[in-house]
Amino acid sequence: MRPKIYLFGDSITEESFSFADGGWGASLVHHFSRTVDVVVRGYSGYNTRWALIALDKVFPPPEKEAPVAVTVFFGANDACLPDRSCAFQHVPIDEYKNNLSSIVSFLKIFVGFQKRWPGTNIILITPPPIDEDGRLLHPYVENASGLPERTNEAAGAYANACVAIARQCGILVVDLWTKMQEFPGWQKAYLSDGLHLTQGGNRIVFEEVIAKLREAGLSLETLPVDLPRFDQIDYNDPVKAFEY
Amino acid sequence: MRPKIYLFGDSITEESFSFADGGWGASLVHHFSRTVDVVVRGYSGYNTRWALIALDKVFPPPEKEAPVAVTVFFGANDACLPDRSCAFQHVPIDEYKNNLSSIVSFLKIFVGFQKRWPGTNIILITPPPIDEDGRLLHPYVENASGLPERTNEAAGAYANACVAIARQCGILVVDLWTKMQEFPGWQKAYLSDGLHLTQGGNRIVFEEVIAKLREAGLSLETLPVDLPRFDQIDYNDPVKAFEY
Numbered sequence: 001m002r003p004k005i006y007l008f009g010d011s012i013t014e015e016s017f018s019f020a021d022g023g024w025g026a027s028l029v030h031h032f033s034r035t036v037d038v039v040v041r042g043y044s045g046y047n048t049r050w051a052l053i054a055l056d057k058v059f060p061p062p063e064k065e066a067p068v069a070v071t072v073f074f075g076a077n078d079a080c081l082p083d084r085s086c087a088f089q090h091v092p093i094d095e096y097k098n099n100l101s102s103i104v105s106f107l108k109i110f111v112g113f114q115k116r117w118p119g120t121n122i123i124l125i126t127p128p129p130i131d132e133d134g135r136l137l138h139p140y141v142e143n144a145s146g147l148p149e150r151t152n153e154a155a156g157a158y159a160n161a162c163v164a165i166a167r168q169c170g171i172l173v174v175d176l177w178t179k180m181q182e183f184p185g186w187q188k189a190y191l192s193d194g195l196h197l198t199q200g201g202n203r204i205v206f207e208e209v210i211a212k213l214r215e216a217g218l219s220l221e222t223l224p225v226d227l228p229r230f231d232q233i234d235y236n237d238p239v240k241a242f243e244y
Numbered sequence: 245m246r247p248k249i250y251l252f253g254d255s256i257t258e259e260s261f262s263f264a265d266g267g268w269g270a271s272l273v274h275h276f277s278r279t280v281d282v283v284v285r286g287y288s289g290y291n292t293r294w295a296l297i298a299l300d301k302v303f304p305p306p307e308k309e310a311p312v313a314v315t316v317f318f319g320a321n322d323a324c325l326p327d328r329s330c331a332f333q334h335v336p337i338d339e340y341k342n343n344l345s346s347i348v349s350f351l352k353i354f355v356g357f358q359k360r361w362p363g364t365n366i367i368l369i370t371p372p373p374i375d376e377d378g379r380l381l382h383p384y385v386e387n388a389s390g391l392p393e394r395t396n397e398a399a400g401a402y403a404n405a406c407v408a409i410a411r412q413c414g415i416l417v418v419d420l421w422t423k424m425q426e427f428p429g430w431q432k433a434y435l436s437d438g439l440h441l442t443q444g445g446n447r448i449v450f451e452e453v454i455a456k457l458r459e460a461g462l463s464l465e466t467l468p469v470d471l472p473r474f475d476q477i478d479y480n481d482p483v484k485a486f487e488y
Contacts, residue, residue, distance in 0.1 A: 001304065017273040019263040026270035029261040029284065039281060040273065045474025053486050054471050060245065088479040227298050230289025235332040242297050 002226050004037045004065070005213075008051070008058065008103075009073030012128070012197060012205075014042025021192070022199035024206040031210060035223035036068065047077040047091045048099035055106050066117035068218055071209060072103055075127035076195060079150060079158040085141050086149040093161050100124065100165045121216040123209065124166045124173045126159035128201065129180050131187035134194025150195065172215060174208040246470050248309070249276075249457075250283045252295070252302060252347075253317030256372070256441060256449075258286025265436070266443035268450040275454060279467035280312065291321040291335045292343035299350050310361035312462055315453060316347055319371035320439060323394060323402040329385050330393040337405050344368065344409045365460040367453065368410045368417045370403035372445065373424050375431035378438025394439065416459060418452040 016025030260269030403421030
């Protein structure tokens with residue numbers, strides 16, 4: 001059977017198959033056609049606290065086949081400010097770090113006294129930058145304060161914390177917060193409502209994720225193709241191509 | 245774990261996650277967000293003869309969890325004419341019928357003396373109509389004959405055969421060949437090269453498939469959502485929402 005890649009995250013993962021936005025999840029399936037199965041586990045609105053509670057309902061038990069990779073893409077909700085309109089989603093930054101670390105441990109290291117999936121490549125993805133004007137124009141909950149519920153500065157602090165946890169755990173990380181801001185006009189080019197991704201924003205996530213997968217040795221050059229290509233089938237003796 | 249829907253077919257299935265074309269597979273994932281997993285098993289160029297040989301490498305063994313639905317979407321290659329440039333893909337219409345019937349049997353009825361997945365909903369999809377001008381403009385292999393390797397008449401015969409097999413097996417069918425031709429201008433509106441789907445063509449497949457799934461009782465109204473929605477989580481006592 002084909003190896004699996006899990007996409008675990010919040011709405012930016014849940015919505016990653018919208019073709020109108022050129023979703024990064026759908027692009028991964030298209031890119032890795034015939035080589036991997038992509039399993040979407042995006043949960044809109046979730047922070048790492050809720051993700052951690054949900055973990056053993058999200059992933060199969062340890063004895064099941066290990067996925068080859070898991071993207072862990074949280075922080076956009078944790079980084080909601082504690083005194084603004086989405087305070088109920090806020091998670092303090094130290095807890096965010098601990099939660100990310102616990103998610104990595106759950107997947108790779110220990111279940112009781114057993115290793116779970118030590119060979120699985122985990123890729124952390126930092127929250128994207130925040131376009132505060134966009135957030136004020138497109139509030140998700142009533143917000144008469146005139147102040148955005150998320151700021152780019154707070155998102156940056158969580159992004160740095162995410163990168164630090166990745167270094168500490170020795171795993172791969174996409175620093176999306178930094179990467180996106182390398183491009184002038186990122187606010188509108190990559191973010192549709194100040195937080196969620198446009199087609200351009202999805203393109204960056206897709207490209208960064210396939211670059212990290214490549215670093216982990218997972219690419220179209222290394223992954224076997226499921227079943228012979230049709231031009232490898234001898235139409236006078238088709239069974240031969242399937243005997244392996 | 246979430247129930248699975250398998251998409252089994254040729255290139256029209258393999259390419260169903262291209263966002264440029266609004267792929268029908270990606271649209272299914274987006275539509276059934278948080279309710280089902282979509283597993284793509286599209287094999288470009290395959291006819292039912294090769295699909296039948298490959299079956300036990302495509303689907304998990306009978307003791308594995310039964311998928312809730314499988315789309316079986318073949319015929320576009322079987323219907324290549326036997327005396328034209330893609331003759332190597334041609335499968336005679338009687339063999340096509342037998343092969344489709346055998347695929348249904350493999351999935352539902354018998355493995356040795358065991359039933360495999362009797363409760364799985366199988367949806368046959370007929371080949372799309374053929375725009376012969378489009379096929380001459382976009383040949384897949386050298387074709388100096390001036391004659392298309394597929395005709396709409398032949399595709400229609402295979403589509404009728406597919407519908408007949410569905411009736412005989414008592415399973416659902418999307419008659420794509422007939423459905424698309426209800427719309428004036430279908431040739432260019434739905435087909436990009438006389439065979440493969442434009443965004444409009446993908447839209448029709450998506451809508452027809454979700455309509456058939458609904459007939460089978462599979463819809464957003466009936467499928468349970470994976471994990472509580474974030475507005476159902478009490479942020480003062482988040483564990484409670486996950487105790488079920």
